[in-house]
Structure formats: C-alpha cells, structure tokens
Amino acid sequence: METKKRIAILGSTGSIGTQALEVIKENPSLFEVEVLVAHSNAVLLIEQALAFKPNAVVIGDEKKYQEVNNALRAHDIKVFAGEKAVEQIVEMETIDLVLAAIVGYAGLASTINAIRHKKPIALANKETLVVAGELVTELARENGVNIYPVDSEHSAIFQCLAGEWENKIEKIYLTASGGPFRGKNKDFLATVKKEQALKHPNWSMGAKITIDSASLMNKGLEVIEAKWLFHLAPSQIDVIVHPQSIVHSLVQFEDGSLKAQLGLPDMKLPIQYALAYPERIRNNFKRFNFLDYPQLTFEKPDLETFTNLQLAFDALHKGGNMPCILNAANEVAVQAFLEDKVSFTGMSDLVFNTMQKTGFIKTPSYTQYVETDQEARRIALHLL
Ligand code: NDP
Numbered sequence: 001m002e003t004k005k006r007i008a009i010l011g012s013t014g015s016i017g018t019q020a021l022e023v024i025k026e027n028p029s030l031f032e033v034e035v036l037v038a039h040s041n042a043v044l045l046i047e048q049a050l051a052f053k054p055n056a057v058v059i060g061d062e063k064k065y066q067e068v069n070n071a072l073r074a075h076d077i078k079v080f081a082g083e084k085a086v087e088q089i090v091e092m093e094t095i096d097l098v099l100a101a102i103v104g105y106a107g108l109a110s111t112i113n114a115i116r117h118k119k120p121i122a123l124a125n126k127e128t129l130v131v132a133g134e135l136v137t138e139l140a141r142e143n144g145v146n147i148y149p150v151d152s153e154h155s156a157i158f159q160c161l162a163g164e165w166e167n168k169i170e171k172i173y174l175t176a177s178g179g180p181f182r183g184k185n186k187d188f189l190a191t192v193k194k195e196q197a198l199k200h201p202n203w204s205m206g207a208k209i210t211i212d213s214a215s216l217m218n219k220g221l222e223v224i225e226a227k228w229l230f231h232l233a234p235s236q237i238d239v240i241v242h243p244q245s246i247v248h249s250l251v252q253f254e255d256g257s258l259k260a261q262l263g264l265p266d267m268k269l270p271i272q273y274a275l276a277y278p279e280r281i282r283n284n285f286k287r288f289n290f291l292d293y294p295q296l297t298f299e300k301p302d303l304e305t306f307t308n309l310q311l312a313f314d315a316l317h318k319g320g321n322m323p324c325i326l327n328a329a330n331e332v333a334v335q336a337f338l339e340d341k342v343s344f345t346g347m348s349d350l351v352f353n354t355m356q357k358t359g360f361i362k363t364p365s366y367t368q369y370v371e372t373d374q375e376a377r378r379i380a381l382h383l384l
C-alpha cells in the first residue's frame, strides 16, 4: 500500500497555504496534513485544524495562543506559539515535506532549519533564496535536500528540465505579466494608490507579492531566486513581459532549442507539482483553450520606469549581502506603501538609497545575513 506524504504547511492561512490545502483535500489518498503554521489568523487556523486534523499547529503570534489552544485542546491537536516554535516545529520526525509559504524574510529561519533536518522543501517563499541563496543552496546540497519550486515561473523551468538534468542550460527566460501598470510612465506611477496596485490582472495573491508584482520587484526577486535554484550566472537569466500569463517561463538549451511550460494562471498547478513530484496528478482544473487566446504577445520590460527590476539585477551582479539588503529595504517599502507612508515610486528610491548606505559583505555568514537584514531595515525606516 502506498503511504501518504505527511506535509507541514508553513503559512497555511495565506494565499499559497489555503490553495495547498485545497490540493491536499482533493487528494486524500496521497497527502495528509501533519503540521499547520500561521502567524495571526487564529480563526482560520482553527478552522483548518478542525478540518484537516494535523498532529500539531503553531501560531506565531503568542497573544493568540489561548484562543487556539482552547479550540483544539479537546481534539488531540498539539498547539504551540511563538517565533521559536515556528522554527522548531519542522524538526518533527513525522514530517515528510515542508511547504515553505510564509511571506518575506520571516520564512527564512524555519526553511533553513527544515533543510538542516533533511526535510525536502516545496518552496514558495522566494525571499529565502533572495536573502541567503548561496548559504541555503549549499546547506541543501550538504544535507542532500531537494528544493521543489512552487513559484509558477520556476516550476515552469523545473518542468522543462525534467529529463534534461545532464544537458546544459544556455539561458532561461522568466516571463512577467507586467502587472497592472504595464505601459505607464513614471509620472503616472508616482500617483498610484494602493487600491490600484492591489489589483493584479491575472493572479490573486497575498498583498506583499501583489505590490511586488505591480512594481516589478517580484520579477527581480524571481531572477535572484532562479539563479540559486538552477545554478545560473546572471547573464543566463532574461526577463520577457508576456501580459497573458500563459507561457510560464522557458529554458533555452545549448542547441538553441527552447522549451516552455504553458497553462492557465492557477497556482494550484505548481503547488500540486511540487507536492507530488515526480508524479503528475489528474485534476479537474480548468483547461487552456487556444481559441480564448488567439494572441500570445511578448515585449521588453521597461527597466527605466520600473527601476526595481534594474535594482534587483544590480544586487544580483554585486552579490554578497546586497540581495539581502534589497529585500529588507523592499519589505519596509511595501509595508510603508500599504500604510500610505510612501508613494509608489518612493518605494524604489527607498530601496536604492538603502542599498547605498548599508554595509557590504562579500561572503556573509548566517549571523551576518541576520545583522544585514536588521541594519537595512533600520536604515530604510530612518530614510522614510
Ligand atoms: P500571504 O500574505 O497570503 O500569506 C502569508 C502567510 O504567512 C500567512 O499564512 C501568514 O499568517 C504567514 N506569516 C506571515 N508572517 C509570519 C511569521 N512571522 N511567522 C509565521 N507565519 C507568518 O502570502 P502569499 O501566500 O501570497 O505568499 C507566500 C509566499 O509565497 C511569499 O513568499 C510569496 O512571494 C510566495 N509566492 C506566492 C504566490 C501567490 O500566488 N500568492 C506565487 C508565488 C510565490 P497569518 O495570515 O496567520 O498572519
């Protein structure tokens, strides 16, 4: 008899987390939920725990502990709280796979600890590889841990590479929708309000990544993520704007052959692929129809208007702790934008200035990444 994969979902109450639970619910013979981790949404965490009966749950926000414990105590579900518990829960022996779907730098420590404990990772939290890609991929190599991408572009590349592991990649093309402000100029961007930025044309996602998508910072983070996932040089990574979000990314091999992965934009597909790899699971997701998309178009990204993408390329070329600085400044900027404390274009200025002012380290240790994140946040908050 086939045994079920026991999954820990870090960030179960988020956009990726809830969609992962839908995938698991559809495939009860393949998966079971071992652990759920959330930060502040106690009500949804309790609801999920009662539905999926995990062995344990963690609520990051300690103030919510009583509420969660009161609701789950009678159901034989262990309840833990606090940042340390989020990090440590991944050590549980009964976990077969960790879905890292916490948003931002906050997802780093738990992902690293899971790798240290030899847990395969389904990685949604791209910031982990942006902040400390070299350290994380080296740790994964040492521990023989596979990292399966959940990000749709990286899942596309991964799917194109199946059966091609020995063949050299010449380059990859990451596709970008261009977001809600594609074709606009800087003057327009300067006036943009968060309500406009939170409306993505093709994908429904958490607030942070939606703002990142509008500013093209998301694509910049993905370029850095791709470098580490697929061991590429910066010159091997290109971004192409594709507004329909049907071609999810492409690989070009040494003979010039291009492979792409296509499909309707639906995160459940890459989530399912990462959870079930190397198998493909039959599902009833909506199928692509060519006649609905008579034209698939491609254009150059506008790096002068969307300076965030250029800044991410700069950080990638500089290396060391520069991507970590970029990420920290961007997290401060996005939070400030969502609180109406900085303009849309002001976010890029803040990232640029923080990159100038934070101390550069060529080969940082884990502690130095943590210190860099703190220093960059301090500087960004001061510049605000
Ligand atoms: P959401 O904002 O929707 O969800 C974030 C999740 O992380 C929530 O469950 C939240 O808990 C939890 N969380 C936040 N901070 C902490 C913390 N300090 N400790 C523990 N848990 C925490 O984000 P998304 O699901 O959109 O994105 C998650 C990650 O996946 C991001 O890195 C994003 O870039 C990546 N990704 C997302 C895609 C998408 O379609 N959404 C596509 C590709 C990548 P709570 O709600 O309880 O506070």
Ligand code: MG
Pocket (backbone or CB within 6 Å): 151, 152, 153, 222
């Ligand atoms: Mg993506």
